[in-house]
Amino acid sequence: MTASHSSPAAGRLEAIEITKQFGSVKVLEGVNCALTPGRIHTIIGENGAGKSTLFKILSGLYLPSDGALHLDDKPIVLGSPRAAHQRGIYLVPQEPALMAELSVAETMFVGQLPTKGTLFGRVDWPAAKREAARALAALGVDIDVDHISKDLSIAQQQQVECAKALLRGCRIILFDEPTSPLTSHEVARLFAIMRRLRDEGYTLAFISHRMDEVLDISDDISVLRDGRLVDSVTRGNFDRKSLLSKMVGREMSIGLRRGRSTATTEPVLSVEGLAREPRFRGVSFTLHKGEILGLAGLIGAGRTEIAEAVCGLTPKTAGKVTLGADDITHARTSQIIRHGLVYAPEDRARHGVVLPMSITHNVTSSLLERVKQRFGFLDRNDERRIAGDTVRQYRVRSSRLDQPLSELSGGNQQKVVFGKWMSTSPLVAILDEPTRGVDVGAKDEIYELIDELAAGGLAILVISSEMEELVRICDRILSVYEGQIVAELTGDEITPDRVGASYLSHAHV
Template sequence: MTALVELSGIEKSFPGVRALHNAQFELLSGEVHALMGENGAGKSTLMKILSGVYQRDDGDIRLDGQPVEIASPRAALGMGISIIHQELALMRDLTVAQNIFIGREPRILGGLVLDERALNAQAEAIFASMNLKFDPRAMVGELTIARQQMVEIAKALSYKSRVLIMDEPTAALNDAEINELFAIINRLKAEGVGIVYISHKMDELKRIADRVTVMRDGEYVGTVPAATTPMETIISMMVGRTLSNEPSALPAASDAPVALEIRGFKRGNVIRDVSLSVRKGEILGLAGLMGAGRTEVARAIFGADPIEAGEIFVNGNKATIRSPQDAVRAGIGYLSEDRKQFGLATGLDVRNNIALASLSRFTGPVGVLRENAMRETAQGYIRQLAIKTPSDTQEARLLSGGNQQKVVIAKWLLRDCDVLIFDEPTRGIDVGAKSEIYKLLNALAEQGRAIIVISSELPEVLRLSHRIAVMCEGRLTGILPGGASQEEIMHLATLRPSAVAETETNRKTA
């Protein structure tokens, strides 16, 4: 059987780093082929070569057995190759239909006027083929991330794509949305579309992938069947070592001083009278379904969003926090779930990003930055956190997602915050980097830091947390010990506010 796509002997280098060496990949029609590897393994680089974003230095690309040159993304689209990047590239101020057909809109009156009726009808036809109900006139900026993901898929299908590359497609989706996406993928498979599926969520492989190809350090490691290959084997292929699955340390001492406490936090319907605390040396997991209000509470603590009512105490003292600057001065650091928008200055290098929250430490008496001190400090954190970068002067935007996350962590470690809030700390990060970050969080807790971890992955919450606070629809519905079950968390995560109020009333009258 002739492969739909075949990449062989692919080489690619950037200044100071060899990204790919003798890389290879094969995709069949009607196949979901997972491409796995740690951050920096070369997965995205290889797929950017296939989609025309990058040009290879050497090697062969074949489509239907014939050698091809893919000089640009437009050339790739013309060959039926589409890529959906992890960072969605939609225009928020345009409608769904306008985003799908941007640059290809049907027009009337000699091309002078956009034919909105035809445009919307074409978009509706694509969504009908995906078995989705969608308003093509909706503004993209008003859609959830999950719905924006569906728009990206519809856009790819509008090009009659035979090859669809999905880079971390479920990173921001909940379970129901993932099921919806998988149903679409299975329909595309049945129509003969070949799908390259890049993900760090190991549990998804058995559900959706036919084969798995693993890369490590820019090189091809091997290809195995997804259904019959143990996860431990795939992980070992990815990282080249055995990872520890040890749970978190024993629960933190209940008599440790409280480092952070919030009382009666309120903000419309997104935060409804939330009170919680975290002690020194404790990791408090904050769980709940999408839209439960977890990130909103974190942003309110950090002063990024205002609250209507509530008090906050840091190390027993009442604090006034109206801005992130106030929070940083109070010893609170926040690692946002959107590291590129809120955690990094992607145009700056690694050195400056690490120093960004602590510039006063490196400022001389006349306001001149002490570059040597910044360099030595940055290089120390690069070694400590095993950040994969050619040097501390590499631009942050050129790092893999996992290494970008490590740079953000380094920034707050340098600031020496007493309280650290990690919002989805391992989103888009491979199993090897996850293991390193878990060890780092435990080490920080052992040093006496108070840590709040927000995660949509329940195994991660259970592995890390000494206690677990659960939210639903803006309200805290319960606090569980670290040894709780996923079922107990999900019960509280789906306990609607009306049920909480009824439970509280019954308890008071009992």
């Protein structure tokens, strides 16, 4: 069927002088990049640099505006993902969209069920299940093929996607930022799968914003900046500092722990005995003016649920929440926002922003209510000024202020979310995964901004699954395990090892 997996050395995919233009905007320009069998090639670059666009071209989702793709030194044209699959190329998307009610085996065979040799090709289910199970086993993954897909974790969904690639005989597998929604344990498992495939001669490509991961897993690293390839280096010649500098086009300092604390002893938000059974219980803490308090824990520990209950998004079964002098336990979310508490949720597509709306409208939507109360209306010039300030302050990469958010890269969308909430000048900000999918340069800027906001008196609660992030910015950390606070760390106790141990020690008992 396909020539690409007939010999083990096949599977060299090359982008030659690839250019991609959307309207008048050039997103990729003259990019040369070669993916080689038996190697993991990582593309790094700031938000909006063009990484996902390059992967989409390599996997048949987009046609290039100019340039060519070569597979094993022969030119190919990919008009669709299906055409790419037939050539042995498979893209594992960041959060795979699985068919809700289908079993794992059904999901894996969508569009290509094995049939018995009858006229109308009756589906041979036992054979399909056996093949699905074999593909999963080849990855060392233990997932029941009769399981309903929608109940799988994101990590498992990615594993199923890898198995789908194998089932389709694909030898070239591209992973677009697979690790950002994963826990460190899940990342380790994914990397084990990727290494296994690499060692069997597969061609792998990877995107990540986490430099530790990149340095750990890559055989080759290519750096994209503003749509151009600025460097390609191979293992042995990597150096974190120079890679970072090439990404951002200037010298980068490597992140340090927050030097000075601006925490005061003045309580702003106080949570007593908060519960929402069966998710969490007995949660008590006080957040002070100028303080940055972190919630650490495994994904699913209940941190987001706690934040949602504090903000009045979900009902509480017990407890009391006080903001300044006001009891907000039973207040509605809109009242809570008016009292000065904002919540920037982790899933920006769910309730952080409206993707089809423009940058301007997204930034100013959180202000509308307040401004309306004060002045009666929000002038169009005011809107543009506020949105323009946000775009500049957070270095949002966009071609124009009325650009729909859906056209921005993931990281740039995150910056708009952040700007949207901060423009309301709150007393307390709850930031859930504030830098998910944000590049290193922009992360630094967001950390500095969080620091400045705290210095200005803002009380900040941060939820993050990135240990480095919590260790770097927090004055104090509470560890959450299975819906309860199990430890509190301050000052010199805040190291990645100690924070990790504070909840993991509970996981092993």
